[in-house]
Every structure is written in structure tokens, then in C-alpha cells.
Amino acid sequence: MGDPHRVGIVGLGFISRAYLDTLANHPAVRLTAVADLDPTRSAAVAAELPGTEAISVEHLLGSADVDTVLNLTVPAAHAEISLRAIDAGKNVFVEKPLAVTFPEGREIIDRAAAAGVLVGCAPDTVLGTGAQTARAAIDSGLIGRPLSASAVMITPGHERWHPDPDFYYTAGGGPLLDMGPYYITALIHLLGPVRTVLGAASRLRTERVIGSGARTGHRIPVEVDSHVSGVLEHVNGALSTITTSFDGVATTAAPIEVHGEIGTLAVPDPNHFDGETRLFPLGGTGWRTLPLSAGYTGAGRGTGLLDLVTAGAQRAPRAGGELALHVLETMTALLRSADEGRRIELTTTAERPSPVPLTPVDESLGRSPEGSGRPPE
Known part of the structure; x- marks a missing residue:
């Protein structure tokens, strides 16, 4: 070999x-x-x-x-x-x-x-059993034609646990560039590539306080937007909404949901390799967990x-x-759209x-x- x-x-x-x-x-x-x-x-x-x-x-x-x-x-x-x-x-x-x-x-x-x-x-992480089982469900027609999706990532900010979180709040950081790759990559695996985007963003705090390690209590500046929302128009016509934030405490939203003509999928956290994919079929009375059907196990x-x-x-x-x-x-x-206030077509x-x-x-x-x-x- x-x-x-x-x-x-x-x-x-x-x-x-x-x-x-x-x-x-x-x-x-x-x-x-x-x-x-x-x-x-x-x-x-x-x-x-x-x-x-x-x-x-x-x-x-x-x-x-x-x-x-x-x-x-x-x-x-x-x-x-x-x-x-x-x-x-x-x-x-x-x-x-x-x-x-x-x-x-x-x-x-x-x-x-x-x-x-x-x-x-x-x-x-999208190669694990979580996202891949959800993709297999979509590809097999379990929810019919996918029409839309939502992706939500809300945390209070990485400074609470990371001993050196400075780079999360400088160029290249922020919730979208840091955590967005997990969610957008998963959405592309599930629904295909993106054609256009429309974004909005905010930065309501100018500094953060480190909560762990040798620099506990040290204040660091916030140089990037800390809450970003947007709409992704996929090539297949499906619309995804995405929210990534370092400005919230918690959320009850599923990390990703995909809505189709005959069912909705709740997709596990794309920051992890595994997790349960759940289905709510049209006319059903509740969610059911799908058996693992795809992905690298033990990844x-x-x-x-x-x-x-x-x-x-x-x-x-x-x-x-x-x-x-x-x-x-x-x-x-998405960040440029938020700054310029207009829809942007991808190249x-x-x-x-x-x-x-x-x-x-x-x-x-x-x-x-x-x-x-x-x-x-």
C-alpha cells in the first residue's frame, strides 16, 4: 500500500x-x-x-x-x-x-x-455521521423537494473559555468567519452551492473580558462585527437564513433545520461529527430520530x-x-452586503x-x- x-x-x-x-x-x-x-x-x-x-x-x-x-x-x-x-x-x-x-x-x-x-x-465535521445522515435523508427524498433552511449559532463569546481569545475579535475573527464555516459548509453539503447573499451585522460592545487562564480579567478590543445575520440563495432555489452571534446567551433553535415539501429535518450541530438527525413528516405528530445511514464513524x-x-x-x-x-x-x-446594504452575487x-x-x-x-x-x- x-x-x-x-x-x-x-x-x-x-x-x-x-x-x-x-x-x-x-x-x-x-x-x-x-x-x-x-x-x-x-x-x-x-x-x-x-x-x-x-x-x-x-x-x-x-x-x-x-x-x-x-x-x-x-x-x-x-x-x-x-x-x-x-x-x-x-x-x-x-x-x-x-x-x-x-x-x-x-x-x-x-x-x-x-x-x-x-x-x-x-x-x-460535515463528513461525520451527523451531517451525512441528514444529507442522505434529503437525497433519498425523505422530505421531498427542499425549500428552505435555517442555521443558528449563538454564544456569549469565546473569551469566556479561551485563555487567549484576542484573534476572535480581530480581522479574520468574529462569529461568522470563526463559526460560520461549519454551518455554511453543512448547508452546501445539504442543499448545494450559493448564488447570492444578503447580510446585516452589528457590533454593540467595544471590548470583551477574558474569563479564564493567566489573563483572566484582561480587557481586549472588539474590532469586528459580533452578530451577523443573512440570507443565502442556493443555486437550486432554496433559501437559507443564517445567524451567527457572540452576543447571545442561549437559544432553543436547532443548529440547522431543513424544510421540504413533505417534511422537516433537524440537523445536529455541525461543529461536531455526530449527533441525532430528526424528522417531522408532513401530517405527523412528532419528531423521530433517524438511524445513522452515512458518514465516517469514529471521526x-x-x-x-x-x-x-x-x-x-x-x-x-x-x-x-x-x-x-x-x-x-x-x-x-455577507459581511460586504451588511456594510454596503445590498444583495451580492457570488463569483x-x-x-x-x-x-x-x-x-x-x-x-x-x-x-x-x-x-x-x-x-x-
């Missing part, structure tokens, strides 16, 4: 632990190198992983022992690190969002295509990278760069990724059929 695909990780902050839990002992990949601006952090991670070297970012990006760079830096650095990796001939898998701005995201995809390397991007953060490097020539990666670019344009267009589109059969992640993503995992010629 060839050697495991060689992965180097740049950025070892809060989210890296979830990726390490998935990738560290997976037979399809080998973590050959890690790098962080804090060398003590990279040294500590490397010490946990036999055969993994703690090196500088520059050394990692140029290493002949790295096939794919897993970019877990803060959003503002996503484009810089991804472009440097691409220019070094590496595949890239990026933590969401693909970039802070749409032009940066466009450049990542274009430069990767010119270099003949692959780009993947989180979120990969965790990094499943999208595994899907990318094992796709080979048989199919496109399900967490691929073109989808991530379309999601990024959808979000940045990108994306194919719905191929559905994921109900399969244990370790069985379907065992080893790369391409050996090194390099893109096909």
Missing part, C-alpha cells in the same frame, strides 16, 4: 490537540515535523511523538520529509503559511477559514493549481486531511479547496462533495492508494 503520507504541522495552539488525537497513530499518515512560533511548545509536542522533529517554520516548509503541511496557525497567518508551503511544492490542509479575505483565498487556490499540489480545508478533527490524502484519482477530496473558497466568498460577501461555485457511505474512519482511510499521497499527474 506504500508508505504513510508525511505530514508537518505548523501552529500548535488550542485546536492542535484535537488534530493530534486523530492523526498521531493513524496508519495513513506519519507526523514527521512540527513547528510553532514558541519553540518550547513544538518541542513538547515532538517529545510525545516518536519520530517527529521539532523544527522552525522555515525548515518545515522546505523539508523533503513533508508531503503535506497542516496549517493550524491563527486565521491572519493562514494565507502566508499556505502560500509559502505551496511555493515549496507541498500540499496544504488549512484550519478554517481558508483565509481572512477572499482575494487571499483565491490566490491560494490559483497558486496551488499552477503548482500541481492539493488544497484542503476544515471544517471536516475526529483531521478526518478531512485523511480524506484528502487517500482520495487518489478516484474522487475529489470532500474537504477540498474549491469548496472552502466558495464558503469564504459566501461569508465575506464562485462548488460541486457538492461526494457523499460519505456509513464507514468506520479507520477502515476507509487506512492508507493512501498513491503511496506518497502526491496529486495524480
Whole structure:
């Protein structure tokens, strides 16, 4: 089956632990190198992983022992690190969002295509049994023709639990760019690509107070909108409404609901891989939970990278760069719409990724059929 695909990780902050839990002992990949601006952090991670070297970012990006760079830096650095990796001939898998701005995201995809390397991007949670079971229900006609959907994410703000939440309130942060990728990616898996958007946004607080860690009580400025609402018009004619907010305490709304001619689906939280999909049929008397019918079981953060490097020539990666670019344009267009007060037509589109059969992640993503995992010629 060839050697495991060689992965180097740049950025070892809060989210890296979830990726390490998935990738560290997976037979399809080998973590050959890690790098962080804090060398003590990279040294500590490397010490946990036999055969993994703690090196500088520059050394990692140029290493002949790295096939794919897993970019877990803060959003503002996503484009810089991804472009440097691409220019070094590496595949890239990026933590969401693909970039802070749409032009940066466009450049990542274009430069990767010119270099003949692959780009993947989180979120990969939509490849789990939650969103995939809901998609299978829609595709099988269980709710009839889908007409509309709603997506709701409301929290008091990440400063309550994150010890260093500053970047959530600077360029590239905010509830839409931070959490919107989960919801919009799921909506595209469920209903297909987006054609136009109309947005509104607000920023009613100028600062936040850190609630945990060594900086508890420290005040940080809010430089981005903290509540964003919008309407997405999908190519198939369905309308989705979305609300993402760091300005609420709680909500009773389902994370995602899809309404069709003969039924409504309640879709589980797209920030998780699993969860119950529930159906309320037309003329029914209550909700019923659907059995799991699709998706990677036992999946965790990094499943999208595994899907990318094992796709080979048989199919496109399900967490691929073109989808991530379309999601990024959808979000940045919503923010631009809110700022300009007008409807905006998107310039990108994306194919719905191929559905994921109900399969244990370790069985379907065992080893790369391409050996090194390099893109096909």
C-alpha cells in the first residue's frame, strides 16, 4: 500500500490537540515535523511523538520529509503559511477559514493549481455521521423537494473559555468567519452551492473580558462585527437564513433545520461529527430520530486531511479547496452586503462533495492508494 503520507504541522495552539488525537497513530499518515512560533511548545509536542522533529517554520516548509503541511496557525497567518508551503511544492490542509479575505483565498487556490499540489480545508465535521445522515435523508427524498433552511449559532463569546481569545475579535475573527464555516459548509453539503447573499451585522460592545487562564480579567478590543445575520440563495432555489452571534446567551433553535415539501429535518450541530438527525413528516405528530445511514464513524478533527490524502484519482477530496473558497466568498460577501446594504452575487461555485457511505474512519482511510499521497499527474 506504500508508505504513510508525511505530514508537518505548523501552529500548535488550542485546536492542535484535537488534530493530534486523530492523526498521531493513524496508519495513513506519519507526523514527521512540527513547528510553532514558541519553540518550547513544538518541542513538547515532538517529545510525545516518536519520530517527529521539532523544527522552525522555515525548515518545515522546505523539508523533503513533508508531503503535506497542516496549517493550524491563527486565521491572519493562514494565507502566508499556505502560500509559502505551496511555493515549496507541498500540499496544504488549512484550519478554517481558508483565509481572512477572499482575494487571499483565491490566490491560494490559483497558486496551488499552477503548482500541481492539493488544497484542503476544515471544517471536516460535515463528513461525520451527523451531517451525512441528514444529507442522505434529503437525497433519498425523505422530505421531498427542499425549500428552505435555517442555521443558528449563538454564544456569549469565546473569551469566556479561551485563555487567549484576542484573534476572535480581530480581522479574520468574529462569529461568522470563526463559526460560520461549519454551518455554511453543512448547508452546501445539504442543499448545494450559493448564488447570492444578503447580510446585516452589528457590533454593540467595544471590548470583551477574558474569563479564564493567566489573563483572566484582561480587557481586549472588539474590532469586528459580533452578530451577523443573512440570507443565502442556493443555486437550486432554496433559501437559507443564517445567524451567527457572540452576543447571545442561549437559544432553543436547532443548529440547522431543513424544510421540504413533505417534511422537516433537524440537523445536529455541525461543529461536531455526530449527533441525532430528526424528522417531522408532513401530517405527523412528532419528531423521530433517524438511524445513522452515512458518514465516517469514529471521526475526529483531521478526518478531512485523511480524506484528502487517500482520495487518489478516484474522487475529489470532500474537504477540498474549491469548496472552502466558495464558503469564504459566501461569508465575506455577507459581511460586504451588511456594510454596503445590498444583495451580492457570488463569483464562485462548488460541486457538492461526494457523499460519505456509513464507514468506520479507520477502515476507509487506512492508507493512501498513491503511496506518497502526491496529486495524480
